[in-house]
Amino acid sequence: MGPLTSNDIIKRAKMLGFERCAILPASISLDDRPSLERWLAEKRHGVMDYLERGPSRTSTTPIHAPARALVVVAKNYKRPLDLLPGGLRIARYAHNLDYHDVLRERLEALARFIHEHSGSQVDARAITDSAPLLERALAKHAGLGWIGKNTMLIDQQLGSFFLLAELLVDLELEPTHPAPANDRCGRCASCIDACPTGAITSPHVLDARRCISYLTIELKGPIPHDLRPLIGDYLFGCDICQDVCPWNRKAPDTEDEDFLTREVYKQLSPQDLLSLTRRDFNKLFSGSPIQRTRRQGLLRNAAVVIGNLADPDDIPLLRRRLAVELEPLVRGHIAWALSRIDHPEALAALELANTHEPDAYVQEELWLALERHPRQTAESLLQLQRAKQPGTFFSDQA
Numbered sequence: 001m002g003p004l005t006s007n008d009i010i011k012r013a014k015m016l017g018f019e020r021c022a023i024l025p026a027s028i029s030l031d032d033r034p035s036l037e038r039w040l041a042e043k044r045h046g047v048m049d050y051l052e053r054g055p056s057r058t059s060t061t062p063i064h065a066p067a068r069a070l071v072v073v074a075k076n077y078k079r080p081l082d083l084l085p086g087g088l089r090i091a092r093y094a095h096n097l098d099y100h101d102v103l104r105e106r107l108e109a110l111a112r113f114i115h116e117h118s119g120s121q122v123d124a125r126a127i128t129d130s131a132p133l134l135e136r137a138l139a140k141h142a143g144l145g146w147i148g149k150n151t152m153l154i155d156q157q158l159g160s161f162f163l164l165a166e167l168l169v170d171l172e173l174e175p176t177h178p179a180p181a182n183d184r185c186g187r188c189a190s191c192i193d194a195c196p197t198g199a200i201t202s203p204h205v206l207d208a209r210r211c212i213s214y215l216t217i218e219l220k221g222p223i224p225h226d227l228r229p230l231i232g233d234y235l236f237g238c239d240i241c242q243d244v245c246p247w248n249r250k251a252p253d254t255e256d257e258d259f260l261t262r263e264v265y266k267q268l269s270p271q272d273l274l275s276l277t278r279r280d281f282n283k284l285f286s287g288s289p290i291q292r293t294r295r296q297g298l299l300r301n302a303a304v305v306i307g308n309l310a311d312p313d314d315i316p317l318l319r320r321r322l323a324v325e326l327e328p329l330v331r332g333h334i335a336w337a338l339s340r341i342d343h344p345e346a347l348a349a350l351e352l353a354n355t356h357e358p359d360a361y362v363q364e365e366l367w368l369a370l371e372r373h374p375r376q377t378a379e380s381l382l383q384l385q386r387a388k389q390p391g392t393f394f395s396d397q398a
Contacts, residue, residue: 003118003119004114004117004118004119004171005173005174006023006173006174006175006176008117009021009023009071009110009113009114009173010022010023010176012110012113013071013073013110016106016109016110017075017106017256018073018074018075018106019074019075019076019158019162020073020074020144020155020158020162021071021072021073021074022071022072022139022142022143022144022176022177023069023070023071023072023142023173023174023175023176024069024070024072024138024141024142024175024177025068025069025070025175026067026068026069026070026168028070028138028141030134030137030138030141032134032137035204036134039205040052043209044205044206044207044208044209045208046208046209046214046218046219047218047219047220048208048214048218053132066123066170067123067125067168067169067170068169068170068171068172068173069168069169069171069172069173070138070142070166070167070168070169071110071166071167071168071169071173072135072138072139072142072144072164072165072166073103073107073110073164073165073166073167074139074144074145074153074155074158074162074163074164075099075102075103075162075163075165075256075259076158076161076162076251076252076254076256076259077092077093077095077099077161077162077163077254077256077259078092078158078159078161078162078248078251078252078253078254079092079095079253079254079259079260079261080253082239082243083233084261084265084266084268085266085267086265086266086267086268086269086272087233087268087269087270087271088235088236088265088268088269088270088273089232089233089234089235089236089305090235090236090237090265090290091213091236091237091238091239092161092239093161093163093237093259093289094236094237094288094289094290095259095260095261095262095265096258096259096260096261096262096288097258097259097287097288098287098288098289098291099128099163099259099289100128100129100130100289101287102258102259103126103128103163103165104126104128104130104165107126107127107128107165107166107167108126110167111124111126111167111169114169114171118171122169122170122171123169123170124167124168124169124170125167125168126165126166126167127165127166127167127168128165131166133166135164135166136151136152136153136164138166139153139164140153140180140181141177141180142176142177143176143177143179143180143181144164144177144181145158145160145181146180146181146182146183146184146185147183147204148160148185148191148204148245148247149185149188149189149191149192149200149203149204150191150192150195150200150206150241150242150245151200151204151205151206152241152242152245154184154185154245154247155247156184156247157251157252158251158252159242159245159247159248159249159250159251160242160245160247160248160251161239161242161248161251184247185203188246189203190244190245190246191240191241191242191244191245193244194240194241194243194244195240195241196212196230196231196232196240197210197211197212197215197227197230197231198210199211199212199214200241210227211238212230212231212234212237212238212240213237213238215227215231216231216234216235216236216237216238216293216297216301217236217237217292217293217297220297221329222300222329222332222333222361222365223300223304223333225336225368228304228307228308228333228336229308229340231301231304231305231308232305232308233270233305233308233309234305235270235273235298235301235302235305236289236290236293236298236301262288264284268284270302270305270306270309271302271306271314271317273298273299273302274299274302274303274306274317274318274321274334275317275321276295276298276299278295281294281295281298285298295327296327296329296330297329299325299327299330299333300329300330300333303318303330303333303334303336303337304333304336304337306318306337307333307336307337307338307339307340307341308340310340310341310342311341312341312343312345312346314337314341315338315341315343315345315346315349318334318337318338318341318346318349319338319345319349319352321334322334322335322338322349322353323353328359328361328362329361331353331357331359331362331365332361332362332364332365333365335350335353335362335365335366335368335369336365336368336369338350338369338373339368339369339370339372339373342374342375343375344375346373346375347370347373347375347376350366350369350370350373351370353366354366354367354370
């Protein structure tokens with residue numbers, strides 16, 4: 001058996017299900033530091049404070065000893081649709097197992113292969129969003145694609161529906177790509193034009209605070225009122241900027257069983273989710289990325305989706321859940337959903353809830369819902385304003 005080569009590692013990575021694999025020296029220097037520091041200084045990362053921690057994200061040399069090489073892999077997760085038959089619209093990467101677990105297991109298998117074929121014990125560390133690395137910048141320098149105007153990495157054949165992960169290896173390996181991939185977006189601005197919340201503020205600049213994925217996953221508190229209508233029916237994450245990208249038109253769907261849509265998700269509706277118990281939530285979404293929102297976050301999102309649908313048939317459900325739901329965050333968004341339905345029963349449900357709501361945040365949501373309800377009369381509005389206590393519980397800033 002000859003010495004282990006970079007080609008051997010790439011072949012094994014593809015056998016393990018990775019569509020792309022490239023190798024970089026650990027000593028590589030990145031030129032992405034100034035733009036990241038500026039983005040952080042402008043607070044465009046919102047509540048994602050973890051992005052400020054760790055020196056590697058803002059270091060020109062992102063990898064430190066004992067690693068000598070970096071294996072970068074890409075995994076296709078593309079599905080035909082993000083809107084499922086029952087009415088759930090879920091970002092495609094979340095249709096099945098948590099990719100962190102899937103990719104880590106496969107990277108560990110790749111590490112074992114390297115141990116077995118290198119002739120010596122080699123230290124290796126699998127990374128799946130678990131270290132402060134500029135993954136897209138590293139993948140770009142590895143030749144796996146260019147960073148598009150929507151800030152996603154794009155490959156000519158795979159498009160952008162793929163996940164990145166890395167394996168740090170304490171072994172000298174031959175780099176596989178001498179230069180970064182060329183930018184092929186040209187004059188296209190489809191992703192910028194299509195974003196409903198205006199989160200892509202300029203080419204290659206994303207304001208996370210306005211991104212639907214951030215609002216429905218990362219943000220743990222109330223969703224700003226002005227952005228709720230713009231979320232539409234997106235329950236968990238968003239693929240809009242990828243759906244409109246020309247490079248994804250002919251990109252292949254995945255055939256990997258770990259990324260195929262769970263059958264149980266196909267029959268669920270936002271209305272079903274609004275009644276989930278904690279036990280039901282854990283059972284349905286065990287091992288899924290959707291667990292990241294926790295029950296209260298997912299039900300908050302479901303209430304926003306139902307509010308945007310504005311179907312009077314949902315009033316009985318909303319009224320019942322407003323009365324019995326224990327989480328104030330969820331009750332507050334149910335109140336908002338009722339304010340979107342132009343029907344007297346929706347207004348009556350809000351008025352009833354307003355007489356006995358104990359939580360200050362939910363009281364604020366109820367007052368705003370009553371003030372904004374289309375069936376509200378001038379006389380009732382005046383009475384409400386007189387009864388309302390001064391002060392605001394929450395801010396509309398993410």
